Amino acid sequence: MSNPKHDKGEHYFTSPNAEPFLERLIFNNRAIILIAFLLLTVFLGYNAVKIQPDASFERMIPLEHPYIVNMMEHRDDLENLGNFVRIAVEVKEGDIFTKEYMETLKAITDEVFFLPGVDRSGLKSVWTPNVRWVEVTEQGFQGGTVIPDDYDGSRESLEQLRQNILRSNEVGRLISDNFKSTIVYAPLYETNPETGEALDYAAFSQQLEEKIRQKYEEQNPNIDIHIVGFAKKVGDLIEGIGSIAWFAGITIVLTTLLLFWYSRCIAGTLVPVFSSIVAVFWQLGILRLLGYGLDPYSVLVPFLVFAIGISHGVQVVNAMAIEAAKGFDPLTSARLAFRALYIPGMLALVSDAFGFLTLLFIEVDVIRDLAVAAGIGVAVIIVTNLVLHPLIMSYIGITKGGINHVQRHGEKEDRKWRVMSYFSHPGVAPISLLIAILGLGLGLYYKQDLKVGDLDQGAPELRADSRYNLDNKYIIENYSTSADILVVMVETQREQCTQYEVLTAMDRLQWELQNTPGVQSSVSLADVSKVVTKALNEGNWKWYEISRNQTIINASIREAPSGLINTDCSLTPVLVFLEDHKAETLRTAVDVVEQFAQEHSNEVHNFKLAAGNAGVEAATNEVISKAKNLMLAFVYGVVSLLCFLTFRSIRAVLCIVIPLGLTSVLCEAIMAVSGIGIKVATLPVIALGVGIGVDYGIYIYSKLEKYLLEGKTLQDAYFETLRSTGKAVIFTGITLGLGVVTWIFSPIKFQADMGFLLFFMFLWNMIGSIWLLPALARFLLRPDRMVAKARAAR
Incomplete structure (x- = not known):
């Protein structure tokens, strides 16, 4: 089943037996496990397609912050809680003092009054009785509703309306300064007091468009409707989820094409894509069973799960192709690939999960939901990409085209890897470290301008021309x-x-x-x-x-x-x-x-x-500001601890973590220069970038250590690492970077920002593991002591 020459140096990754218990358990029960996978995929896939968009005002605010606690304590006594819509009804030609305009405004006010979710007692418009005028006369105070009691649309009643408005103190509030528009102000309930159901922001936004904007702009070409407010913003974001799905589809197609170009193997292309899509369906299905939906901010998490799945799937395909090129059959190739990858793969994925779970420190429910969704996704990938993927490939194997590609391009690529191995050369490594220190200094300088919160007017989650x-x-x-x-x-x-x-x-x-x-x-x-x-x-x-x-x-x-x-x-x-x-x-x-x-x-x-x-x-800005550094400290602490427990070396931890730290600093500097603030939509990117980036370093270091323990020099060990794992890491970083860079064309601004930042982090984490890690290893690792320590442990 195994080959002695492949077992050499494998003592670090396996038990003393040639075939670890976990490997025997999985591959000796292939058929049963695959049937279980099929049944689970059908069940969870059925639930996945039923998951619904979910948004809530209260879930997007830090309910535990003292400001919000105070606000919720007095919510029944306040009208300006923050969840409302303002509908400005503008007349293009003339002013608001016409019979036609006032009839339209009255109809719109009535329409809004009956929309589900509107707090009717707080509704304000020129036509509502709670908008009044008051004046002092010789007889004392006089007042009444802004709309005259005997209003009939005549010139006299319109002139009376004008006088009432001027005396109402509402000019500039409900009535525009130029008398070209008026506002219908509608506070909203978070839950329907009659049914107890949460407000459906997507449906509410659609009703505003269909029953207010489209209806009355079509009826009266002289009218323009302008709608703002939290509910409308969230509704527009949910509507934009369709574009997110479209760009995610482009990413999947592009990834598939690049994966085929890399492997020249149909099975090596479709199986990792299939396994990653299965992981997404499992994740969504589990989320629905747990009662979660997809809010506008966590809707990108399924793509991240797909990306992480591809990242680990490429390693499996690469390892199997190398073993198949040596003449092993599909089952043996799959077992050897699993044996070499399951410990570094599980370490990387557990590090990913803990990186995502650090978002639980942030007291905003949508971010915590994102953390749960990402954590579940990574847990699922451990099963689908480290078990399902190798099992399927153990039946199919690498095609002849894939094997020929590995054999044909081996010597040609060796020249490229030999050049890149000089990153670990004693003469090149100091230059790399000097460049890294210079980059760190520049990053620290520019990140000083990084702000917490929105940096633009309006809704920064949407384009300026939305x-x-x-x-x-x-x-x-x-x-x-x-x-x-x-x-x-x-x-x-x-x-x-x-x-x-x-x-x-x-x-x-x-x-x-x-x-x-x-x-x-x-x-x-x-x-x-x-x-x-x-x-x-x-x-x-x-x-x-x-x-x-x-x-x-x-x-x-x-x-x-x-x-x-x-x-x-x-x-x-x-x-x-x-x-x-x-x-x-x-x-x-x-x-x-x-x-x-x-x-x-x-x-x-x-x-x-x-x-x-x-x-x-x-309150949200304050929570994010306080949690950001704590979150980063925790994610780096957990990643460092897991790496230490696995590799039992502080030096190994530094080799893996330092490139990640440089990426985080440079990412924050780019955010500052690009005018992107740290907020609910962008903060998760920093944690996600660290979580995904650690995979590259773990795979590179695990292979590098393996070859060092075999007695190779650092440069030769790194050359062998590049030949095996390195090319898969480079391909993964470039592929995922190209996949997300298409997001910059999204109509949803925060998706474009996330695409830009993830593109940088995918690429730079890959560059850090390929370029900076071996330079650090030159100064930090002591191969002779590592070999002696390994021999003593046998």
Whole structure:
């Protein structure tokens, strides 16, 4: 079954027996195991095709962060939690004061009112009764709904509507500054209060398109609809999943073609692709059985599972082709390939899994879901690519064309490998290390500019010219109040939120915020009190202050909007409108509030952050910032420990891990230079890059050590490593890099960013293992001591 010349030097990878127990267990029961694989694939594949897209506002925010804890505690008292849509209805010619426009706006308001998931009590539009005007006259306060009670579309009623709007304080909020559009504001439920079902963002976004945008733009060519909000953004991302599947298909086809060019063997091409696709189906099936769906951020994980499967499958094909070229039959070739690869393969895959599971440190459920999905995928690959793949190949074997290709190109390729083996030469290795140190220095310098959070306006997950970002740009340019709202919650005892001390503290906070870069404006109960107090005193600006007389304060806030005070007067929010949600803007505003809260919170009033979509973004950025370094430290720690337990050498660990560390630094530097921030969509790439990259180093080092233990010099050992494993590593890195580089053309910006970053990490991890690892080995490894230690252990 085995050949003595192939057992030489194999003591590190096997038990004292020529055939390890695991090998005998698998290959002596081939038929039974393959039947079990078939049944499992049918069952899990059936479940895989039923997996559904899944998205949730709460799963995309760090629920354990103090800001979010505060927000969820007061969610029933706040209107600006961050989950809402704003629908701007624009008139192309003329202004909003026409009968036709107002009829269209009323129809749209009614349509939105009945959409499932809308919090109807919080719906706001010119046509809703909670949008009112107030003025002071000689007879006292007068007010009413913005839409006149006797509105009939006549010129007189439209003029009355104009006057009501001007007196409503809604210009710049619900009505554009140029009177060319108005907004329908719709807060959303996370779960339907009647059915208890979670909001289906994909379906909700589709309804907005079909029942609002398409319907009314077709009915009235003079109308343009602009829609923004978390639900619409997520809906557009889910819609883009179709393009992700399309690009993944291109990657599979390209990988298959390149694999055939590499192996010249139909079986050696189709079997690893088939095994990797089976792994994807198993992963998706298990996820569905565990109750998971695919959210917009974890939808790329199946491709990563496919990529990892191909990476290990190429090693199996390469090892079998070498053994088949020596004259072994398919079964023996498969057994020898398994014997040589199962320990480094399992080590690499376990390292991958732990690398992905470090994402569990990040307190955002979508990232944790991604970690679980990737971890399950790697666990599945251990079975499909280290068991299923060799078993199938043990029946089929490498074709004659594949064997001839190995034999025909052996001597020609040897010249190339001989040149590359000089990476381990005593004269070349120092130059490589010098280049690596220079690259590390440049990477550390440029990565200083790396930011946590979004660096652009709008939705950075989508292209700048996407419909969503164009809609967002329109609203920013035509409305005074931003869509990026930071809500500061001011807590008091029951019935104490209108006390003079509370309102004056809020007023001081607003003064500081309004003099903070990035803050557009702010609104609170203190503003209402000052405006009404002035109005009660004949509009005299000298009275534009918070009165010390509690009776006057109570009178001034009697008609305060519900969103600025809760029912038992124990909470009143300060709404802060930001220019954008860029990381720097959020950090600056949050720092001001935190400093103020620390200095001014007391037993009477307590300032707490934060609600609103900007508050959620700020909390998410803070969680990611704190978790990033912990995550990297853990992933490198676990990878180092596993490598040490396997190779029993600190020097071996350094040879494998140092190239990975250089790749991580350079990746962060490229992100900084390219204007890509660390956020929910991009942070996983760093961990995934380390997890996948460690495979290359483990395969290279395991072979290099094997040949060193046989007594070869370092350069000769590395030459043999390149002839066997090295060419498979180079092919894998290039193939996977070319596969993901096509993603840069995706309409989904975060997929394009991930494709760009993964392309770099696939290629550079491969380069690091081929170029830098042997240079490090020249200085770190001591082959004579390794051989002596191995002989003593026998």
